[in-house]
Amino acid sequence: MAANGQVFQDAQSQEETQVYDSDPMDVEKVNEEEVPLTQADGANDEPEEETQNHDSVVQVPASEAEEVCASPAKENEPEASKQLVQPDPSRGFRPLPAGAASVEGIGWKDLREMGQGADQYCSTCRAHVDPAPEKRVFKKGHHQWQCRTCHNVTTLLYKRMDMKNLQGWKDLSEAQVQRFYQEAGKCLALGQRSCFGKIQGCLIDSVTQSEVHRQETNVKGEFLPLSVWASKGYNTEAIEAKAEKRKSDMFGWVYRVNVLSINYSHIEEECRQRVLQATRKVGQSKPAGKAKGKGKNIADGAAAAGNGEQSGSKAKPSKSKAAKPKVKVTAEEKKEARTANNPHLGNVRKALRLLEPVIKDCKSILKCTSCPEDLKEELQAAQQIVKDATKFKSAAQVAGQQGKVLDPWTYENETCKELAKNIKSKTESTRSMDQLLSKMDDTALANLKKAAEERLSATDVE
Structure with missing residues (x-):
């Protein structure tokens, strides 16, 4: 009986260890299985028959059963709590949600958001980001947050402008980028049709300020x-x-x-021209030439077609050039193009007002024998300026409809004014000389010619 009792005790301890290792909360099951094993230690076998005849046998007092069941559970509580995965505050994890004892049962999406910690701020405007998915953009590669407003501003800029080649955009500091996105977000929140123009103005101001700080004084x-x-x-x-x-x-x-x-106005004008040119480049189509993804030009295609005919294969007919897509120009872009071209157009009109009357007056004396050569050269230069001005004037009208910004007018007003003044004075002197010569007879003309020749051949002493 002693040996049998020892075997039963070993089996009982092994079974209790397995139960408590699996789940410390199954104390009631251990209670029910424990009663017949403890009764087997005595010499009387009658309790086994009662256990078979009745649904439940209570042979042990409740206080002793609670003490027996509670002791292994209290010993195993620290081990069970160690097995629960708790977030590490040193890694920036936020505390667990209310009512959650561990991370068990929490989805991967929630764990990823918890891993971002308290750094829920937009990487551009530094504003607080709402963790709701419909109100923020999460960049997986850089682990950055970005609000919807800044995301829309960035999309609008890269869609309407050539931001990759815009000089000065990449030179902005973090504070300048933050200030730009804050101002642009306010313009975008207004919801007006002219929001892009206001965002473009904010961009010009930011690039100008960066250029002023970077400009050599x-x-x-x-x-x-x-x-x-x-x-x-x-x-x-x-x-x-x-x-x-x-x-x-x-x-x-x-x-x-x-x-x-520092010439602030000059720097601002340069930055404005850069931004307008970057806006203009977006609507341009790619130059015709090599097809995209192919390194063959038209001559190579013709040679390949000839080789195909010799080998007996049918050459594909060459496709006609695709028509250029029509770019829709908004009224805002037209207005901006006119605003950029108007100063140069004013200089062109002023040059035409100065030179056209002078050229018309000078043409009447070109056939005179007394017309100097330098007057003819200056007249040709004035005619070329008038020709270029006429072309620029007609091009400005077309550019205003297409929303394009023309190159600056190369001739200065002072140059045109000085040229018109010289032509006018020489024209008047030539006309006066011609009238004087017309009143002289042949003898006087011969004497005047002779005096002129002697003057040319005379030395300084004479």
């Missing part, structure tokens, strides 16, 4: 006395202490002050 300085710097409002004490100085025989000590100067 012109440093100019002159050596002047302190009295001159004081009259201009400078601090003479700081100049005398820090500025470079030299000794002048006339003014004594003179000081040089480096003055920084």
